[in-house]
Amino acid sequence: MARTAGSHSQTTGPRVRAQAEALFAKHGYAAVSMRQIAAAVGVQAGALYNYIPDKQTLLFSLLHDHMADLLVAWDGQDLSNDPLIVLDQFTQFHLEYHLNRKDAVFIAYMELRNLTTDNFAIIETLRRQYEDHLERLIIAAQEAGAVTVADTRIVTLAVIGMLTEVTTWYRPDGRLDMAVLCGMYKTLVRRTLGATQV
Amino acid sequence: MARTAGSHSQTTGPRVRAQAEALFAKHGYAAVSMRQIAAAVGVQAGALYNYIPDKQTLLFSLLHDHMADLLVAWDGQDLSNDPLIVLDQFTQFHLEYHLNRKDAVFIAYMELRNLTTDNFAIIETLRRQYEDHLERLIIAAQEAGAVTVADTRIVTLAVIGMLTEVTTWYRPDGRLDMAVLCGMYKTLVRRTLGATQV
DNA sequence: GTCTATAATCAGATAGAC
């Protein structure tokens, strides 16, 4: 309970990350100054350096945690034995996860070019891992005779592209609720894969 | 033939735009300085202001011309009477046009947030016009009984998202040439639309 | 049309007081 005045280490750190994420998504990494982040948090610029070594590391940390969390979340899914139902589960998972983290998704796609070469390689490896998860599902469905795909890699990227694009226009208070949206995209994904049942 | 030393008005203007486009695509609008653009062109920073009023107008001009050129190019297409062939034509047009202008496409999607409010509205109107072209094709195909779509607007955005995503990974010297790529995506688009023939 | 020089501002990051 007793706490030194001005000491908020348990809350300021996460707040720096949250405000940076929101500002980077809105204006772009290069366009946001450390002073802007500090103002959003409610501290002076110098205080930020108690929590982050520099601006580049802050960006990398946001992207890395987003991708790592995504992989952990997918690993935690309870998957069906039906190869078509599993594809529906991926569609639903991808849409819900990404629509609930629009800022992080936006940054993860937009700010890759602002990473150093080494940091970029790490993020790309994580992204590739996620893509591979879906490609394995498509290959399994193909082997089970549930879908017909000419090139599993291309179709994997096409499906992820189609699903991720939703984050650029979907509004929770718009004309479609999540359940309806997910239902429509499950159909679109099955169709794209040439599923035996749609 | 005779030309005042240092006078290159017929070439410098376009070169400023071309170099700015390349640099904005690579590093992002906010991350690129006028000095960098000038260095790429081969002049000093001050000379740029003979061709552009300011940095913001340069960005807007690049985005505006890209979208306007896209609409003009589509209007110039010779379209089939077959509603499914027309959709194939759109797929091919969109892929070829966008893959030949990767930098402009990247900027058009990434730098919208760096436009002023007024400029943003203008670009969004142009983008919406392009989307409407595809949506009308889908509606026509639906009315002709050639496709089955639950929500023409959603599917329009899904198709454009799927096609545009290709620009993030396609390499002309990669394992797929344009003809094969277009063929595969024509199938994917037809499938997504629930076409009677794929 | 391009140059050099400069104005006015802002950037990321650090030092030391409290």
Added chain:
DNA sequence: GTCTATCTGATTATAGAC
């Protein structure tokens, strides 16, 4: 842990010489 003050260098844009 946060503040103020500051360092160093970069930013956009302009002015005037050539």
